[in-house]
Every structure is written in C-alpha cells, then in structure tokens.
Amino acid sequence: MRAAAFLYPWDVVGDPRAAARLAELGLQQVTLAAAYHSTRALTPRHPRHRIVTARHSAVLYPPDPDRWAGRALRPYTQDWVADPDPFGTAARALTAAGLEVHSWVVLAHNSRLGADHPSSVVRNAYGDRYPWAPCIARPEVFDHLVRLAAEAAVRPGARGVELESCGWYGLAHLHGHDKVAGVGLGGAAEYLMSLCCCPVCLAGYAGLGLAEDEVPAAVRRALEPVWAGAAPPDGGGRAAEWAAVEELLGEETAGAVRAWRDRAACADGVVVPCTGDAAVRAAALGPFASRPAGTTLAANLTVVAGMGGSPGTLAADAAHAAALGADELRLYHAGLAGAADLAAVRGALRALNRSAGGRAQGSGAESAPPT
Ligand SMILES: [Zn+2]
Structure with a gap:
C-alpha cells in the first residue's frame, strides 16, 4: 500500500537532515504544500526554528507574472520562509532522498482573498458573507482556481498534484476565537448553513428548475425551529444526514442543490479524511466502495497524537482502510509529528511494506508498488 505523508516546505528548507529523515520513515511519497492557507505550525526538529506563522494564504513558489497579469484575483506571495522558492528547494531535497513529490494545493479556502474580494465569497441563506470561502461557482473564482491548480501542479519536481478544498468551504471553519457553538447544529443544519446563495449560485439553482428565492427561503424556514431551541435533525451516518437534508x-429542492454542487466537483482520485475508529473509517470510505476504474482512493489518517491521531494503531487502521477499498495512505503530518509519533509511523510502514513486498512476488522493488 503506497504511503505518502503531508509536509510543508519549511519542514525541509534550512534543515539539511530533513529529507533523509523522512525517507527513513518508509514513505514512497511526500505531498508537499505548494499553495496553502494561513497557519501556525510547530517544527519540532528544525535546527533554526520551532514555530512558523504563515500569516495568510500564499503560494510557496514564485508565481508566473504573465499568468496573472491583469487578473483581479491572484495568488499572494509569502515572506515567512527565507527562500525565493521554498517548494522547489524542498522538492529537490526530497527527490534526491528517493521520495516522489506531489504538489499539495489548497484552492477555495483563502481568507485574505475573501477579505480583499468580498463580492466573490459564499453568502448564506441570510445574506451573511463567509470571507474564508470563495464561491467556486463564480466565474472569476473558477478562473483563479484553475490557473492556480495548473501552475502549482507543474512545479519543477512535482510528479502529481493533490487538490484540497475544491468545493465550497462551509460554515465549519477553524477560526480564531470562535463563538458560534451556542446553538448545536449537527450535520444537516450545518450543511444548510453552508449552502451558497450568492447571485451566481441562485442563478444555478434557477437553471435547475427552482424558483429564484427557493433555496434561501427553504433554508431559513427549515432552520427557524433550530434557532428557537428545537433539537437539530441529524442522522448519524451520511445517508441519514442526507435524508435529514431532504426532509x-x-x-x-435538495436534489437541485446537490446537482448544482456535484456539477462543480469531479476528479481522478480522492483523499478521504478517516481518522477515528472502525465505524468512522467505514462511514468515510463506504461511499467510495464502487468508483470508476483507474481512480485512486487514499485514506487520510492523522498520525499526530496531540492532534487526535493514533499513530500506534496505524498498521491496523491502514489494513482496515485497505479492506474498505483504499489503495493509498496519506499521513497527516510528517512535519508536525513528534518523535514518538514518527517512531510509530516508521514501525507501522515497515510492517505494511513487508507484507506488501511479500505479496508482490519477484518485483525486486525495495518499497511496495501501488496496489
Ligand atoms: Zn455562490
């Protein structure tokens, strides 16, 4: 089972030992951030720093001025890694250590872009703007995201690309000093609070046969009892959650909303967060049990114990994910993990690679090929 780990360029740039240390974990691939949102990240092993603060969304490479000339929406550059091309520098070091590099591109989650271009963001059924969430249905946002994905995908050294936040970002959002938990929403109500009702999306719903104001009116009507104190309808499991949305x-209306949203999202593979117990993995991976041939299903498991991960059960969890149809692993996150977490990852990947090597008869490869 092919294993990759997420990584930031600042985990490698300026640390001459980083790439070799990552290769020793038993990974085949590193998914390296090329365009990323704001964060405050720990770097427990770096010789020169312990905390990196990315103040806003930015590309971690030099963007091509010609590609962005004349565009209102353009990527922001960064100054928190002292390197003109952090992605390129890290990719070269990782490739030299024998690791395949994929470009990790965060698309429609960009608070600075949303703040600078308020007309381009998600608007909920009440008209409130979500500045962290550019609306992907809007032509100017779509054009921006396609250009960004294309530019970040072909960074020198990248052999693949993994896109994050391709759809509409919803209400759920890790925000500084959050105070939105006063009314528990649950999955279905949160979905309703995440539906975009900007003019472009309203036209999209209308194009699918709904009356112009149908979606925001239906959302407000449906949520009124929740704001008044009624228990939010919830399912437990995605099928039940969708049934609650339909109700x-x-x-x-629910069908038209889903059709509008599904139209914008198609890909040749998917990375599915499934950290948790067996039931969580089954619920997360289950919907992808039958998928088109030639597509990839990667199970994303957090391996940082301090962030809710379970590196000690990685081998068993990965085997369970494989039994549920996953072909690849994504481990979150090789830079943020502490020493004990990384030791557990190393042990688990050794066990997984050994068992895969035993099955791949006569391949002669030291690491397991994709299965
Ligand atoms: Zn919209």
Missing part, C-alpha cells in the same frame, strides 16, 4: 428542504 428539511424538500426532496426536489
């Missing part, structure tokens, strides 16, 4: 909006 809240009405089947026809």
Whole structure:
C-alpha cells in the first residue's frame, strides 16, 4: 500500500537532515504544500526554528507574472520562509532522498482573498458573507482556481498534484476565537448553513428548475425551529444526514442543490479524511466502495497524537482502510509529528511494506508498488 505523508516546505528548507529523515520513515511519497492557507505550525526538529506563522494564504513558489497579469484575483506571495522558492528547494531535497513529490494545493479556502474580494465569497441563506470561502461557482473564482491548480501542479519536481478544498468551504471553519457553538447544529443544519446563495449560485439553482428565492427561503424556514431551541435533525451516518437534508428542504429542492454542487466537483482520485475508529473509517470510505476504474482512493489518517491521531494503531487502521477499498495512505503530518509519533509511523510502514513486498512476488522493488 503506497504511503505518502503531508509536509510543508519549511519542514525541509534550512534543515539539511530533513529529507533523509523522512525517507527513513518508509514513505514512497511526500505531498508537499505548494499553495496553502494561513497557519501556525510547530517544527519540532528544525535546527533554526520551532514555530512558523504563515500569516495568510500564499503560494510557496514564485508565481508566473504573465499568468496573472491583469487578473483581479491572484495568488499572494509569502515572506515567512527565507527562500525565493521554498517548494522547489524542498522538492529537490526530497527527490534526491528517493521520495516522489506531489504538489499539495489548497484552492477555495483563502481568507485574505475573501477579505480583499468580498463580492466573490459564499453568502448564506441570510445574506451573511463567509470571507474564508470563495464561491467556486463564480466565474472569476473558477478562473483563479484553475490557473492556480495548473501552475502549482507543474512545479519543477512535482510528479502529481493533490487538490484540497475544491468545493465550497462551509460554515465549519477553524477560526480564531470562535463563538458560534451556542446553538448545536449537527450535520444537516450545518450543511444548510453552508449552502451558497450568492447571485451566481441562485442563478444555478434557477437553471435547475427552482424558483429564484427557493433555496434561501427553504433554508431559513427549515432552520427557524433550530434557532428557537428545537433539537437539530441529524442522522448519524451520511445517508441519514442526507435524508435529514431532504426532509428539511424538500426532496426536489435538495436534489437541485446537490446537482448544482456535484456539477462543480469531479476528479481522478480522492483523499478521504478517516481518522477515528472502525465505524468512522467505514462511514468515510463506504461511499467510495464502487468508483470508476483507474481512480485512486487514499485514506487520510492523522498520525499526530496531540492532534487526535493514533499513530500506534496505524498498521491496523491502514489494513482496515485497505479492506474498505483504499489503495493509498496519506499521513497527516510528517512535519508536525513528534518523535514518538514518527517512531510509530516508521514501525507501522515497515510492517505494511513487508507484507506488501511479500505479496508482490519477484518485483525486486525495495518499497511496495501501488496496489
Ligand atoms: Zn455562490
């Protein structure tokens, strides 16, 4: 089972030992951030720093001025890694250590872009803007994201690209000093609070046969009892959650909303967060049990114990994910993990690579090929 780990360029740039240390974990691939949102990240092993603060969304490479000339929406550059091309520098070191590098590109989650271009963000059924969430249905946002994905995908040294936040970012959002938990929403109500009702999306719903104001009116009507104190309808499991959405909006409205959203999202593979117990993994990977041939299903498991991960059960969890149909692993996150977490990862990947090597008869390869 092919194993990759997420990584930031600042985990490697300025640390001459980083690439070899990562290769020793038993990974085949590193998914390296090329365009990333704001964060405050620990770097427990770096010789020169312990905390990196990325103040805003930015590309971690020099963007091509010609590609962005004349565009209102353009990527932001960074100054928190002292290197003109942090992605390129890290990719070269990782490749030299024998690791394949994929470009990790965060698309429609960009608070600075949303703050600078308020007309381009998600608007909920009440008209409130979500500045962290550019609306991907809007032509100017779509054009920006396609250009960004294309530019970041072909960075020198990248052999693949993994896109994060390709759809509409919702209400759930890790925000500084959050105070939105006063009314528990649950999955279905949160979905309703995440539906975009900007003019472009309203036109999209209308194009699928709904009356112009149908979606925001239905959302407000459905949520009124929740704001008044009624328990939010919730399912437990995705099928039940969707059934609750259909009940809240009405089947026809819910179907049109889903069709509008599904139209914008298609890919040749998917990375599915499934950290948790066996039931969580089954619920997360289950919907992808039948998928088109030639597509990739990667199970994303957190291996940082301090962030809710379970590196000690990685081998068993990965085997369970494989039994549920996953072909690859994504481990979150090789830079943020402490020493004990990384030791557990190394042991688990050794066990997984050994068992895969035993199955791949006569391949002669030291690491396991994709299965
Ligand atoms: Zn919209």
